Amino acid sequence: MHCDVSYVTERDLPPGCYNDGKRVSLIPVSKRERMPRPSDSLWDIAIAEVQEKENATNEDDSEGAMQSDRSVFLIGNKNGGKTTIILRCLDRDEVSKPTLALEYTFGRRAKGHNTPKDIAHFWELGGGTSLLDLISIPITSENLRSFSVVLVLDLSKPEELWPAMESLLNSTRNHVNKVLADIGKTNSKLANQIKQDVWKSLPTDHPDRELIDPFPIPLLLIGSKYDIFQDFESEKRKVICKTLRFVSHYYGASLMFTSKSESLKAVTRSFINHLAFGLDKSKSVSLDHNKPLHIPAGSDSLSQIGSPPATSSDLRQFSGSTPMELWKNVYKRFFPQQSTNDRKDVKDPAKDPQYAEKDVDSMRTQKDQELEQYKRNADKSWKTMALDSRAR
Incomplete structure (x- = not known):
């Protein structure tokens, strides 16, 4: 002017x-x-x-610096509700569709008048545990500092919960550690800072600081389909709640349950927006297994969770070199784990049912038939040529 x-x-x-x-x-x-x-x-x-x-x-x-750029990666049980959670948080009134392989979307949030908008990148892994190799795509050395993981577990299927949780978290953690090692080769200060950041969610005077093993990047555990879960027997609900409380606390993660309830949708949005846009998350805490759990990271403790739900004699029978192994064995006793059949031995990816496309598959079938006909005709031609050469 x-x-x-x-x-x-x-x-x-x-x-x-x-x-x-x-x-x-x-x-x-x-x-x-x-x-x-x-x-x-x-x-x-x-x-x-x-x-x-x-x-x-x-x-x-x-x-x-005014504009933040964060990434949130949703993994979990197949058909567990990951897409629905993303749509809710982005206020998109759409019908969720099954996720094919790895899908990406993004959201923006304006902080004020004439200021840059915050951007959140949402990645979603489909197929449960069948596509673990794709975990390496969204997690890179460029975005690791602002990356978060959301593990969505289907509470209505406790017999499939532990294998999915274990496979997904282990694969994700292994890749993050690999990326951290790569960063450390060129910028050891940054790598160390990322490793130290995971402890920020736990108060410095927390009694469990020496007993837990935080996940290398921010982690949120979401138990979906609480509307079905709440009709389980009280004892089953208690075992599942205590187990998930231990896992989330051990990894320095937040934990919450969600469903179609408007109040639970609001809590879910609060937790996700904290990861995606850095907004303040809900500070309320619910530890009662008769109610939906919502426990911000650092708000729980091993003394409040208690020991695994088993007698002293039973605990002595379980083998386990770590607390996580002990809880795993106790949980599997209550809920014998079933294979999710996510991993299928499909030699030809084009015949994998999770990638089915009617028009494409129809054309592929037609081309396969044409190829087989061409092979038969070519085989006849070679045989005819061979007979002619012998006759001569």
């Missing part, structure tokens, strides 16, 4: 503005090249140019 009032003296101007003798510039000097004065020496001009470049760099950095 300029104002043609040349009689205004430079002494009357706001800080950071100047009068070039013709018009008053209301644009800060850092935003515009400073005009040299006749009295300026060569050194004065050089110093001014350096200061202008430094100011421009600082302003660009501050403006860039």
Whole structure:
């Protein structure tokens, strides 16, 4: 903005503005090249140019810092409700469709008038545990510092819960550790900082700091289909709740249950928006197994969770070198685990039912038939040529 009032003296101007003798510039000097004065020496001009470049760099950095860019990766049971959770958090009134392989979407959130929008990248792994190799695609050294994982577990299928949870978390953790190692080769300071950040969710005076093993990046466990789960027997609900509380606390993660209830949708949105946009998450805590759990990271403790739900004699019978193994064995005793059959030995990926496409498959069938006919015709031609050569 300029104002043609040349009689205004430079002494009357706001800080950071100047009068070039013709018009008053209301644009800060850092935003515009400073005009040299006749009295300026060569050194004065050089110093001014350096200061202008430094100011421009600082302003660009501050403006860039205003915009956050985060990634959230949803993994979990097949048909567990991952897509529905994403759509709810993005306020999209759409019918969720089965996820094929690895899918991506994003959301924006404006922080204020004329300010850059925060961007959240949402990745979703389909197929349960059948596509673990794809975990390496969204998690990279470039985005690891702002990356979070959401594990969605189907509470209505407790007999499939542990294998899915174990496979997905182990595969994700192994890849994250590999990325951290790669980062450490070129920037050990950054790698160490990422490793230290995982402890921020746990108070420095928490009694369990020496007993847990935090996940290398922020982790949220969501138990879906609570509307079905709440009709289970009280003892079964208690075992599942205590087990998931232990797992989430051991990994330094947050835990919550969700369903179609509007109140639970709001809590889910709060937890996801905290990971996606850095917003404050719900601080309320619910530890009662007769109610939906919602436990922010660092709000639980081993003393509140208690020991695994088994007698002392039973505990002595279970083999387990770690607390996690012990809880796993106790849980499997209550709920014998069934194979989810996510991994199928499909030699030809084109025949994998999870990638079925009616029009494409129809054309593929037609081309396969044409190929078989071509092979038969070619085989006849070669045999005819062979007979002719022998006759000669």
